[in-house]
Amino acid sequence: MKKLLLYPPFEPERLAQIQQAAGSMTVANPADEAEAARQITDATGFIGKITPALLAKAQRLQWVQSPTASLEHYVFPALIAHPCTLTNMRGLFSDIIADQVMGYVIAFARNLHIYIRQQMARQWHPIGGGNQINYGYGPGLVTGVDRAHQHLGDCTMGIIGLGAIGGELARRAQAFGMRVLAVDPVRTQAPEGVALGGLDQTGALLNNSDYVVIAAPHTPRTQGSFGLESFRQMKPSARFINIGRGAIVDLSALTQALGEGIIAGAALDVYETEPLPAGHPLWGMENAILTPHIAGYSPRIAGRHLEVLLDNVARHRGDEPLRNVVNKAEWF
Numbered sequence: 259m260k261k262l263l264l265y266p267p268f269e270p271e272r273l274a275q276i277q278q279a280a281g282s283m284t285v286a287n288p289a290d291e292a293e294a295a296r297q298i299t300d301a302t303g304f305i306g307k308i309t310p311a312l313l314a315k316a317q318r319l320q321w322v323q324s325p326t327a328s329l330e331h332y333v334f335p336a337l338i339a340h341p342c343t344l345t346n347m348r349g350l351f352s353d354i355i356a357d358q359v360m361g362y363v364i365a366f367a368r369n370l371h372i373y374i375r376q377q378m379a380r381q382w383h384p385i386g387g388g389n390q391i392n393y394g395y396g397p398g399l400v401t402g403v404d405r406a407h408q409h410l411g412d413c414t415m416g417i418i419g420l421g422a423i424g425g426e427l428a429r430r431a432q433a434f435g436m437r438v439l440a441v442d443p444v445r446t447q448a449p450e451g452v453a454l455g456g457l458d459q460t461g462a463l464l465n466n467s468d469y470v471v472i473a474a475p476h477t478p479r480t481q482g483s484f485g486l487e488s489f490r491q492m493k494p495s496a497r498f499i500n501i502g503r504g505a506i507v508d509l510s511a512l513t514q515a516l517g518e519g520i521i522a523g524a525a526l527d528v529y530e531t532e533p534l535p536a537g538h539p540l541w542g543m544e545n546a547i548l549t550p551h552i553a554g555y556s557p558r559i560a561g562r563h564l565e566v567l568l569d570n571v572a573r574h575r576g577d578e579p580l581r582n583v584v585n586k587a588e589w590f
Contacts, residue, residue, distance in 0.1 A: 261286065262303040279575070
């Protein structure tokens with residue numbers, strides 16, 4: 259007989275739905291870790307935050323479900339070595355985070371991040387200088403104001419990490435007429451219209467992109483992988499966007515790149531240290547857009563989260579292939 263352990267405990271509404279999906283399986287929902295340690299000895303499935311102490315007591319464990327998509331804070335050596343299958347919550351946020359990225363892109367292309375600041379100061383100042391339309395001639399000549407506002411159809415987006423988020427972002431960027439380049443360590447089949455290469459093509463992507471987006475997870479290989487040399491490979495006119503993980507990007511190198519004009523701007527939702535310290539120089543940079551790790555928030559996420567849980571519970575009950583199986587050693 260299979261047994262499912264939930265810890266930390268679930269509230270009554272979701273618990274009832276999990277019990278229904280579990281069918282004849284036993285479902286344990288202990289209130290504290292001591293009881294969870296007693297219940298895990300014969301559990302075949304686990305949903306929640308497993309610890310080394312809990313795992314050490316497990317004797318029949320086949321499946322562990324992480325409640326999050328990111329795994330750098332979740333995995334530990336004993337879990338990696340254990341024969342159980344680990345699944346995560348990837349795919350819940352792809353469209354939401356892709357929308358956030360396009361928000362940054364549009365803000366930079368149309369200088370909205372500057373105009374919002376000017377609005378608060380009650381300033382009327384078209385970026386690019388000079389007058390706007392001359393009503394005697396109309397918009398027949400390209401002006402400095404024109405050149406200061408990008409046409410996205412003339413721009414290239416480079417995506418580092420073409421997983422669920424990167425794929426959705428590529429689709430949105432193409433809808434705006436952008437050319438899309440991407441690199442990925444495992445994906446080899448590109449969506450229509452996307453030029454996809456391996457990680458050995460990262461330099462070419464950086465050289466040729468107007469917007470470079472980190473959509474990769476935090477893994478042993480990506481940690482600290484984007485530093486000053488990477489920024490030096492980008493165009494001076496390019497913007498950098500990170501909605502992957504803060505640990506991937508050397509923030510001091512990014513600050514230097516922005517301050518010295520090595521790149522034109524950056525938008526960040528994730529940081530090496532969170533919250534970003536109040537005294538950090540990025541706060542005062544006009545060419546930076548900073549948001550407080552909110553790109554994945556939406557009223558839709560909780561429902562999607564529950565749907566994955568219920569699906570995998572039913573799959574575990576029926577000995578069917580689980581959804582969102584990860585490579586524990588690679589953290590994704």
